[in-house]
Amino acid sequence: MTSDSSISRRALLASALPLAASAHASEGQTLTIAAFPLVDEIVRAAIPAWQKRHPEVELRILSRQYSDHHTAMTTALSTAVALPDVMALESSFVGRFAQGGGLEDLRQAPYGVERFRERLVPFAYDQAIARNGAVVAMPADIGPGTLIYRHDILAKAGVQEAELTGKWEDYVAAGARIKARTGAYLIAHVQEIKDIIIRGGLNAGEGLYFDTQSRVLVNSPRFERAFEIALLARRQGLDARVSAWSNDWAEGFKRGRLATELSGAWVVGQLNSFIAPSTSGLWRAAPLPENGAAAYGGAFYAMPRRAAPERKALAWEFMQLMTLDPRLQLQAFKDYDAFPALLSTHEDPFFDQPLPFLGGQRARQLWREAARRITALPVHKQNQFAEEVVQTELDKVLLRDKPIRAALADAEQLLQRRALR
Known part of the structure; x- marks a missing residue:
């Protein structure tokens, strides 16, 4: 869940x-x-x-x-x-x-x-x-977070799993080859990339958007890189620009228009049960890029x-x-x-046990290992608001060419005012 x-x-x-x-x-x-x-x-x-x-x-x-x-x-x-x-x-x-x-x-x-x-x-x-x-x-x-991918689409594009799970830049480069050779999008929306990257490289006492002293953390290299990779993927046309759980998202899976997904392990069961059961056997599970650990x-x-x-x-x-x-x-x-x-x-x-939907892969072993590497993040009372602010600024970067540093500075300023309440 x-x-x-x-x-x-x-x-x-x-x-x-x-x-x-x-x-x-x-x-x-x-x-x-x-x-x-x-x-x-x-x-x-x-x-x-x-x-x-x-x-x-x-x-x-x-x-x-x-x-x-x-x-x-x-x-x-x-x-x-x-x-x-x-x-x-x-x-x-x-x-x-x-x-x-x-x-x-x-x-x-x-x-x-x-x-x-x-x-x-x-x-x-x-x-x-x-x-x-x-x-x-x-x-x-x-x-536990996982990357799932269409094995058949990668084979057609000549892309190996290791190219998806290494550096984020390699993940995007593999997506460009997939798009050029198969027409499939790398991912539903680049927001998913941003959501994973901002969860990496945290120091003790740091949450996603605030530390334990309510200091705002969004104007930082961690967020800057997340925005840069998301923008890189968008500029190459690698995301379908569809929201998770929308009809277009589900159709993307059914029709083989989405090559990868970054989500919780439970998404495999949802795909198998009713979203795209006809694609059984075509999927595989892998670690998140850069060995990321996210819940x-x-x-x-x-x-x-x-x-x-x-x-x-x-x-x-x-x-x-x-x-x-x-x-x-x-x-x-x-x-x-x-x-x-x-x-x-x-x-x-x-x-x-092997999972037929994943071509017989014993993926639960992978997810078990991932679960033990995840660390809890301190939760701030303004986290939900911060998430909305950061996503709004990312949209401005993606859709209006707003400079990333300006976007993060504006997000920081707004959140600093809110954190004091």
Whole structure:
């Protein structure tokens, strides 16, 4: 299930799924779980395991579309009205919600979440740590970043995988050969390139856009290079200029017009299931260029601090079931491509099985290794706004020929004013 902008790709897909909710309990206790599509299905699949533990406690699943869910949770936390017992959160929202103080600190008694830290993928656990040290959520699944490419298109262009995974400049040069020899675009949109590059070369205490002291980081060599590579690819006509999860994006995959994609490992399952199943066997997975390590989404479970105290023990037990039970974690991976955050599952033989969609490649081994190299990034309360500012300036560079240094200087100035609020 992601980088904040990249994370939203799976969220957009999930938001297209139908709204659903389980029936209210007719008697006995009811534990309310608020979730968004895909996560709600994983919770629903876990009901039999929960009923074995607590047949007297009904799980009530409140499912809203992705954006509606997180908006509703924001309102519920700020007003303490209609709070669920447990809320699912997409990874990009965990840091934002953590700063508000509305989520239970799971370090405190009787929870003691820190005893589970070594059992979970390090970066996923770290994502849920607030600035004051509070641990506000438990990770269930993650989205290790990967590059996928059309093996047949590369063969036709005479391009090798190593040319895609080396320097970013080599990736772009390979894209130019692919376009010239096959007509296929290298990528859907150069924004994807920018999103990966800005996540590389970070120093301790640095987030994407701000450091831990709220200093703005966008007017830097890291962002300058990201803009330069994106502009280089655009000037050579290597991106299709289509947004992820749009109809044109899906058609690009179906018709072989997109040679590569930079995304979370879960995108393979989405392509295989319904986006472009006819292309099965034609794809391969590879590391991100320059051996980059990035996360694309993930789901967490959190407990509102002002939720009903009489059900908090049950809520905590449910959260542990969903995040620490190897059988449920593996089942969610097999059924919903929810890459598990529970480390013990990573040794299961399922990770060694070939993927027919990827021509028999054992790609889960690649993604497992990538997951262990990802590091959590400090989340600033203005990250979402910063992302919009940076993307607006990139658009000005791409579409209006604005000088890159001027664009980043303007972004820095605007963000400096906002960071002081």
